[in-house]
Amino acid sequence: MSNTIKIQLRVRPPGANPAMQFDPNEKPLYNIDYNDEVMQLVGANQNYNFKFNHIFDAKSTQEEVYDHLVKPMMGDFLAGFNCCVFCYGQTGSGKTYTQTGGNGSYNDRGLMPRALEQLFQQIELSKDRNFDVYLSYAQILNEGGFDLLSQSGQPVSGQRTHEQLARIQLLESEANVIRVRNLSAFPATSVEEALNVLWNGDMNRLVTATSQNQSSTRSHCIFTINLHSRPNGSEVIRKSKFHFVDLAGSERVSQTGSEGLILSQARYINVSLFHLETVIQALARAQKDPSMHVPYRNSLMTLYLKDSLGGNCKTAMLATVAVEQKNIPESISTCQFAMQVGSISNLATINEEIDPKLLIQKLKQENKLLKEELKLLKEGEGANCQKDLSPEEEEDVKQKVREFLADTQKQTLDVGSWFRLQFAIRYMRQLYNDKQGGPSSPTTAQPLDENELTRLKKILQQRDAEIDILTQMVGGDQPKPQPHQAKHAGPMYDYDNIDTTYESQNGSTRELKFVPESESTPKSRPQSASKQQQTAILDRPVAQNVPDSVPRPPVKEKKLSEAEQYLNILSSAGNICKIDLSKLSLNQLKNEEQVIFAQFQSKYYNAERLNSDKETLQTLYKDAKLQANSIIQLKSQAEKMKTELLQLVQKLGSETEETDFIKEQLQKVNSEYQLKVRALKETQVQLKSVEADLNVNKDKMKKDFIRWYQYAVQYLQNQQPAKIETHKKGAGSIDQEIDDEIQAFYNLKKKAGM
Ligand SMILES: Nc1ncnc2c1ncn2[C@@H]1O[C@H](COP(=O)(O)OP(=O)(O)OP(=O)(O)O)[C@@H](O)[C@H]1O
Known part of the structure; x- marks a missing residue:
């Protein structure tokens, strides 16, 4: 150009x-x-x-x-x-x-x-x-x-x-x-x-x-x-x-x-x-x-x-x-x-x-894939696809296929040999036909295993139920609740909108979204659901968040579906906060959300950790503020000395003891400035790590609150059914104090030109 x-x-x-x-x-x-x-x-x-x-x-x-x-x-x-x-x-x-x-x-x-x-x-x-x-x-x-x-x-x-x-x-x-x-x-x-x-x-x-x-x-x-x-x-x-x-x-x-x-x-x-x-x-x-x-x-x-x-x-x-x-x-x-x-x-x-280094890396990767492809082709040539796989091998391939289908980010399906690939293809066809309601097609030369088919159908049903529940959890464009669904009322906010406040983005109140009454939703009272929780498998990521004080369930032989596990975890929500529900009413839940949320926070199992993180964060902000202030001072001190030095040199036209002295002082100020900058950087690193920890735990607490709220509604509905229609003004900005501190600190940083 x-x-x-x-x-x-x-x-x-x-x-x-x-x-x-x-x-x-x-x-x-x-x-x-x-x-x-x-x-x-x-x-x-x-x-x-x-x-x-x-x-x-x-x-x-x-x-x-x-x-x-x-x-x-x-x-x-x-x-x-x-x-x-x-x-x-x-x-x-x-x-x-x-x-x-x-x-x-x-x-x-x-x-x-x-x-x-x-x-x-x-x-x-x-x-x-x-x-x-x-x-x-x-x-x-x-x-x-x-x-x-x-x-x-x-x-x-x-x-x-x-x-x-x-x-x-x-x-x-x-x-x-x-x-x-x-x-x-x-x-x-x-x-x-x-x-x-x-x-x-x-x-x-x-x-x-x-x-x-x-x-x-x-x-x-x-x-x-x-x-x-x-x-x-x-x-x-x-x-x-x-x-x-x-x-x-x-x-x-x-x-x-x-x-x-x-x-x-x-x-x-x-x-x-x-x-x-x-x-x-x-x-x-x-x-x-x-x-x-x-x-x-x-x-x-x-x-x-x-x-x-x-x-x-x-x-x-x-x-x-x-x-x-x-x-x-x-x-x-x-x-x-x-x-x-x-x-x-x-x-x-x-x-x-x-970039030659990256190119080499890429070529090596391509080479590896080509070799694998070649190996597959060689195996295929003389094999005529008739080799049977052992049941373990079949299960392994199926697992890989299921993972591949479930993860849209995955670009390749690596199952190993030619025979295994053939089996994978037949298995995919079978899954497709099952989903379409078309004729089942055998994955192997043997007739299709009825048990396997039932198992797969069950998985599909469970996945659908799970997706429904999760879609409701994250809000979004799902259809409005039908009247008969209203009895499972609970606040469902987009996660994006609940970062610091429980109010919708435009500040107006908005309609609650309801958990649909589906086949998979437990019809039993929460108490009995809580019994079910005794059988829940709590080793999923979400379950790891359950406090240590929650009694670990005895491991049962039967493996639960993910949907079942999720529902059980939901019902375990009563344990994440020690509020005595018998002292609450549905109306309180509906009208005093701020108070309820404050209570939830104080009785939340992880409250101590959250508070301690907040305290650490505040101390670190104070330290960082002090450091940033002294950096500003040192910088302006150095700027003044710089001007003085330049003017003196211009005036005198040569070096004198006076200019030497200012230069020496200037270098001392600069060294101190560098040390303070390094210290501030270290504080910033600590700040980031505590901030990250706090944010993770805050997010988790908000999700836990939603789970607990659903649980509380279900629990109380069984005692005094009521209809909750609108969401009142939310719990307010629970971290306003910290947010103000953050703002003040970043303003100061900006002022320091850092
Ligand atoms: N636009 C401006 N507004 C205010 N002060 C200015 C402005 N431009 C220059 N000055 C002031 O004029 C003085 C000389 O400016 P500066 O040192 O930038 O000139 P220079 O062209 O870089 O000179 P040299 O060639 O000697 O380096 C400085 O004190 C500077 O702060």
Whole structure:
């Protein structure tokens, strides 16, 4: 897909850069035509008009810039296209502010953290692809490349300079593909992890920058999100990169009044920006003459960004300008450069390749299947299908067939040999005929075993009854109850709707659904049903939930059908809660559901565990809140020190004991910050595990309540029949307190930018 590079302009609010003097009364020498997206700059001798794809004026917020510039690219990035946003402009015009963010509020965060947030949100929503995210952060200074994430993650001790950062190298393959050597790529599985990696890189960038006696102005920084994705179960992998490039300030050396080391660095910068300009000019010419040589190799920065400039990438440029009167000449040259960039086309394609490891795995699997198929065919050739199976073998095959039919997810039926397969096919035909009421067909050469047929019919009937009951349990579109069914009344809510409240989703009351009176529903009184429970087989998953205090039934020889087991379990519901039913009436059940539910909760066999989980959860939330608060404080402390340090370096122009001291303090604060982040992560892991446990038990309690309620209705109906018609307002939000805590905690996390 061929696209010209989109060029956009951002105007830094006049006076926003404390390092630049500004007279608030000065006459503005610029004008924006919002209809045509044209910036007019008043030069010394003439006016200049520059047309952009979009202009962000001085009032634009970080959110607006993100939404317009990066948000639309995220879909392409996730689809496998390389993307790049680079900021270009004079020193102090707002490049770093735009890319990384300001030191102030959460709303000031820049494109990079916002992109990470959006990325992880999208990944979360994607159900059919697997994603892996890796982050890199490179810095190019004086034609040397450094890994800003090297050693990061470790507590920082001592001062960090560029010598302590790994040097990166660029290699170009014969196919002209650029490979970066020695640049770490940190995996991130959550937005919190990703933001922490970014923070580490930013800290390294700041501390090393000031160690080199220069501000961020002097280097180019490139933060890269590497994304690998593949559809579930596929070996075709897409690999895309999103570069966020903060170029060094583009001002002319003569204007900066630099000297010494800063002057030589400024020359390097000017040289690399000069090469960038040359590359852009060559690319513009190459549009007309494809044989035109583009001199990417002349500088490390242009080589690094080769793909983003005129290559396989969707690229956007943000030109940043400072519009105070004295900055107008620099703003004109920034806009002139942007015009050249805007004429360049990139050819972006989806980067798809085959993952060899996954391919091998898949081929091996295919091979195995082929071998099995071959074996079956070989056996079949000479066998003429007449070999009899032993009764055990037959039962084994039947079992496999039944499992296969019952599980719609199963794609293959693996029964073993050719003879067994033939038997399976005949057995399936027999099941089909039985279901259709058609002629029975023998599974073997012998006549069909009558006992087997009866057994199967019984299973089918039992399954139908069971399905009916379960359908009623989960609610849904089943027909409305017939009047004669009303005597088995009980609340039946969709499980989705009972997560925190017993009210229907729209808050209105709704009709109860009734357990149908079917062949399988016990007609006996609950007391006798409870006797039946003595024979129940309680080793099904649902039965494992029955409290230990429930007397274990003696194991009887007769194996009950699943429907029978279920009904028995239902009747055992009286044991999951020790409420004395003789003190309750049907009317109370009907009208005082909240009270009943509260009683149920307190007398529920698992109440102690639930309460203890809730207490643990609350303690953990409190801990996490405290940790998040101190992280916020440490972060803002570090931000303040960062600003102070930068201002001091700009003011003094060289390192002093004072700057050394601030740097040392800053590193201490950063180490403490890292420790707190790690501690918070550990608390979060514990939180998740307790939360999961609590949720499972809460769900189970809600299901148990429904079972118990049905049981209680049945029990009381036999004493004082009554008709329950409507469901009153539910038990309310039983976990409101915890939910509020959760909300408060996540708000705090968001505020901390984690
Ligand atoms: N849109 C803005 N709103 C508020 N403050 C801003 C804005 N843009 C820049 N600033 C402030 O102006 C100052 C300089 O901005 P910044 O460091 O982003 O410039 P830069 O172009 O990256 O400079 P350099 O080339 O030196 O790195 C900072 O104090 C920053 O907070």
